Amino acid sequence: MNTTAGLYQKVLLEHHKNPLGFHNKIAITHSATGANVVCGDEITVEVNITAGKVQELAFLGDSCAICRASASMMCQHLLHQPLSQIANLIKVPMDLIKGEYTAAVNSAECFSSLAVIKQYPVRMQCALLPWQTFISAINNKNEQRG
Amino acid sequence: MATTSAWKHDFPIFSANAHPKLCYLDSAATCLTPKHVADAMYHYQCYSHANSHKGLYQLSANATELVEKGRNKVAEFLNAPTQSELVFTSGTTESINIVANCFVAPKMNRDANIVISSAEHHANLLPWQEICRLHDAELRIAPLTLSGIIDTKALDLLLDNNTLIVAISHVSNVLGFINPVAEICQLAHKKGIAVLIDGAQAVAHGNVNIAEIGCDFYTFSAHKLYGPTGCGVLYAKGDHLSHMPPYILGGGIINKVTFQEAEYINSPLKFEPGSHNVVGIVGLVEAIDYLNDISWFDITRHISDLSTYLVDKLADLDFVKPLLKHNCNVQSLPSLVSFQLEGVHAHDVASLLDSENIAVRAGHHCAQPLHQMFGVHSSIRSSLGLYNSYQDIDRLVIALNNAYQLFAIRELE
Numbered sequence: 001m002n003t004t005a006g007l008y009q010k011v012l013l014e015h016h017k018n019p020l021g022f023h024n025k026i027a028i029t030h031s032a033t034g035a036n037v038v039c040g041d042e043i044t045v046e047v048n049i050t051a052g053k054v055q056e057l058a059f060l061g062d063s064c065a066i067c068r069a070s071a072s073m074m075c076q077h078l079l080h081q082p083l084s085q086i087a088n089l090i091k092v093p094m095d096l097i098k099g100e101y102t103a104a105v106n107s108a109e110c111f112s113s114l115a116v117i118k119q120y121p122v123r124m125q126c127a128l129l130p131w132q133t134f135i136s137a138i139n140n141k142n143e144q145r146g
Numbered sequence: 147m148a149t150t151s152a153w154k155h156d157f158p159i160f161s162a163n164a165h166p167k168l169c170y171l172d173s174a175a176t177c178l179t180p181k182h183v184a185d186a187m188y189h190y191q192c193y194s195h196a197n198s199h200k201g202l203y204q205l206s207a208n209a210t211e212l213v214e215k216g217r218n219k220v221a222e223f224l225n226a227p228t229q230s231e232l233v234f235t236s237g238t239t240e241s242i243n244i245v246a247n248c249f250v251a252p253k254m255n256r257d258a259n260i261v262i263s264s265a266e267h268h269a270n271l272l273p274w275q276e277i278c279r280l281h282d283a284e285l286r287i288a289p290l291t292l293s294g295i296i297d298t299k300a301l302d303l304l305l306d307n308n309t310l311i312v313a314i315s316h317v318s319n320v321l322g323f324i325n326p327v328a329e330i331c332q333l334a335h336k337k338g339i340a341v342l343i344d345g346a347q348a349v350a351h352g353n354v355n356i357a358e359i360g361c362d363f364y365t366f367s368a369h370k371l372y373g374p375t376g377c378g379v380l381y382a383k384g385d386h387l388s389h390m391p392p393y394i395l396g397g398g399i400i401n402k403v404t405f406q407e408a409e410y411i412n413s414p415l416k417f418e419p420g421s422h423n424v425v426g427i428v429g430l431v432e433a434i435d436y437l438n439d440i441s442w443f444d445i446t447r448h449i450s451d452l453s454t455y456l457v458d459k460l461a462d463l464d465f466v467k468p469l470l471k472h473n474c475n476v477q478s479l480p481s482l483v484s485f486q487l488e489g490v491h492a493h494d495v496a497s498l499l500d501s502e503n504i505a506v507r508a509g510h511h512c513a514q515p516l517h518q519m520f521g522v523h524s525s526i527r528s529s530l531g532l533y534n535s536y537q538d539i540d541r542l543v544i545a546l547n548n549a550y551q552l553f554a555i556r557e558l559e
Contacts, residue, residue: 007497008552017555039493039509040523062523064491065553126493 007120008065011113016065021075026056032140034133036067036125043067045133054078054086057134064126070097070114071130077111078134086138090131097127151448153440154533156180169504169538173531174319174347174482174511177372180532186432187374187425198422199398199415209424216427217414220379223434224364225355231387233417234427237378238346239269241365242313244380244417245342246273248390249363250310254281260311261304261339263288263296263325264519265318268512270344274313288314294321294470302333309334311362312341316348320513320527321470322480324348331360340386346370350531351449351481352442356381368426372532373433377426380417388412396420445532449481452530456483456539463543465489465550469520482529484511487546489554492524498549504542 030047041063048056057079059071073093081089093111095101099118117127157178159165170178190212198209217232226232235241250260260274264287278285286309288301296314305312312334317324331341342363348354349366356364364381368374392399392410396419401409410416437445460466460483468485487495496508507527510517517523528542 007501008494013552016553040514040517041491041493042523062491064493066494120497123493123497 007116007123009113009116012069013065015069015072019059019068019072019075021058021072021079022068023060024056024058026058030137030140032133032136033061034129034136036063036129038122038125039064041067041126041129043071043129043133045071045130045137047134047137049083049138052084053080053082055080059130059133063129064123066117066123066126067129070127073111073114074130074134083138090134094128094131097124097131149537150535151533153180154535156182156436157533158184160533165503167503169502169541170531170533171528171538171542172505172507173350173534174322174370174527174529175507176369176375177350177531178533179374180372180433180436182436183373183429183432187429190428191425195424198424200421209422212424212431213422213427216431219431219434221381223354223438224379224381225357226364226381227357227383229384230356231382231414233380233382233387233414234422235365235378235380235417236376236423237367237369238344238365239378241363241378241380242270242342242344243273244390244393245311245313245363245365246277248393248417249340249386250274251277251281252391253310254278254283256282257308258310259284259286259304259306259308260313261286261288261301261309262312263290263301263314265290265294265296265321265513265516266313266315267319267344267346268514269346270313270315270342271515274311290321294318294323296325296330298326298329298333301330305334305337305339307337309337309339312339313344314341315344315346316354316364317345317351317480318513318516319347319482320484320511320516320525322347322482322484322529324351327361328359335360347482352437352446362386368430368433371430371433372436374426374429377423377430379430382414387414387416390417392416392419394419440532448532449530452534452536452539453481455536456528456530456542459539459543460485463546463550465554466546469517469522469525482527484525484527486522486525487550487554490549491553492526494553495526495546495549498552499542499545502541502545502548504538504545506542 027048028046029049033044035042043061043063046058057075096111096115097117158181159178196205196209198213221232275285286304289297291297316327327343334341340362343361345364345366349371362383366379368377399416399419401411457472465488466485492508499506509524511527
């Protein structure tokens with residue numbers, strides 16, 4: 001007997017219903033679109049990187065609550081962060097989603113609602129998609145949306 | 147009206163030590179397996195298994211007889227004309243690929259075209275798309291009417307002297323309505339064009355009558371008919387198969403072979419290389435017997451009653467948006483309904499339903515272009531089977547209400 005209702009924890013639902021960075025208009029310097037091959041969902045991540053920092057971050061697209069909440073947490077987590085720290089900063093939530101997080105739990109507290117996703121392998125890609133798309137975006141310098 | 151299905155107890159998956167609370171509404175993806183079918187397969191595999199068509203001993207001869215009797219049983223089930231042949235395949239997908247690669251591809255050129263409809267499953271789109279791409283030929287897409295069936299007049303306009311085949315579904319796996327396949331065959335045949343019908347979603351409706359339809363090829367999978375996965379059928383009219391090269395090469399398909407060349411046999415066995423999936427064929431035959439024993443009249447009535455109830459109950463929910471509203475003028479009610487919940491993603495609905503032991507399909511159901519046509523990425527599909535009851539639909543309605551309350555983002559809509 002699974003407990004899928006447990007997948008949708010309060011924090012996650014809060015991000016889903018009031019997402020940060022969703023459809024925000026920003027001065028895009030980098031962007032990418034990622035697709036979930038399982039369901040065909042697409043998410044576009046837009047980034048403004050100036051002076052070596054993520055100055056602005058936004059996302060758009062039709063996606064499920066898990067993907068949307070994960071994207072919202074990503075916008076919260078990576079905003080104003082220096083590019084040099086990005087690899088470390090995205091490792092924690094991505095490892096948590098994949099069930100590969102081995103460090104002390106308290107360092108990942110703000111992502112605790114994502115940790116439950118490892119129990120639902122069919123939904124793992126939904127949560128990973130924004131982070132994967134962000135990585136593509138920062139590697140796609142000056143690629144504009146559209 | 148009864149709240150439980152008279153046949154539910156035939157399906158061990160609902161037993162106390164398995165999934166007694168399961169509400170299975172995904173029969174369009176695969177039907178659950180009745181005990182009769184599982185038992186027949188178990189007994190064959192334990193007590194009668196041998197390699198068919200090859201051994202000279204009695205056990206092998208018995209396996210060969212099972213396969214060949216199975217061929218006759220399926221032909222009878224489909225009411226296939228006498229002058230026709232049946233190939234056992236791994237499923238609908240392989241059956242369509244055989245026709246694409248062995249019947250159509252040898253005739254392809256850059257002036258050729260192939261006609262399909264906009265409601266095709268990827269299995270009846272990708273093989274045609276690929277051979278058109280390889281030969282720089284045209285894939286023509288027949289539109290649907292507002293009622294969700296193939297628009298025959300528009301399809302007729304797409305047919306010309308360069309059309310090599312019309313390949314369409316008997317019943318769409320997303321919309322569920324029965325297409326006017328006999329009429330389409332008549333239109334195509336008037337212009338000398340062959341027709342393939344993908345029957346994957348139609349066989350569980352019963353009453354498939356190939357003699358009346360008049361198609362050149364008909365395909366289906368056993369698991370859509372309460373049989374096992376990995377077993378399917380390709381029906382071919384007249385002597386089509388004799389003009390087709392083999393698809394996959396291997397043992398059991400030659401008259402004579404040397405290091406330099408091979409002479410292939412001229413029978414359905416040409417398309418059945420290697421060892422037969424005898425246990426799968428046994429399962430398919432048992433499934434047909436099981437359904438015949440129930441009677442197609444009772445099966446059709448059961449599904450039709452449930453379907454009416456499902457459509458009516460969903461229509462009562464103002465946040466449920468069907469991809470296509472049911473039209474009373476369309477032949478037969480669908481045994482499936484695809485819909486969206488306003489402001490809620492299909493995957494979230496499916497996950498929440500799963501927490502209440504309700505299994506539905508969510509996504510594009512291997513029909514991405516059709517969803518694009520409706521301007522959506524995904525939908526929820528609820529499809530019916532013998533084991534379903536009014537109670538299952540009531541559970542679905544309650545769970546959809548819960549999902550809507552939990553997820554709907556009304557302020558952003």
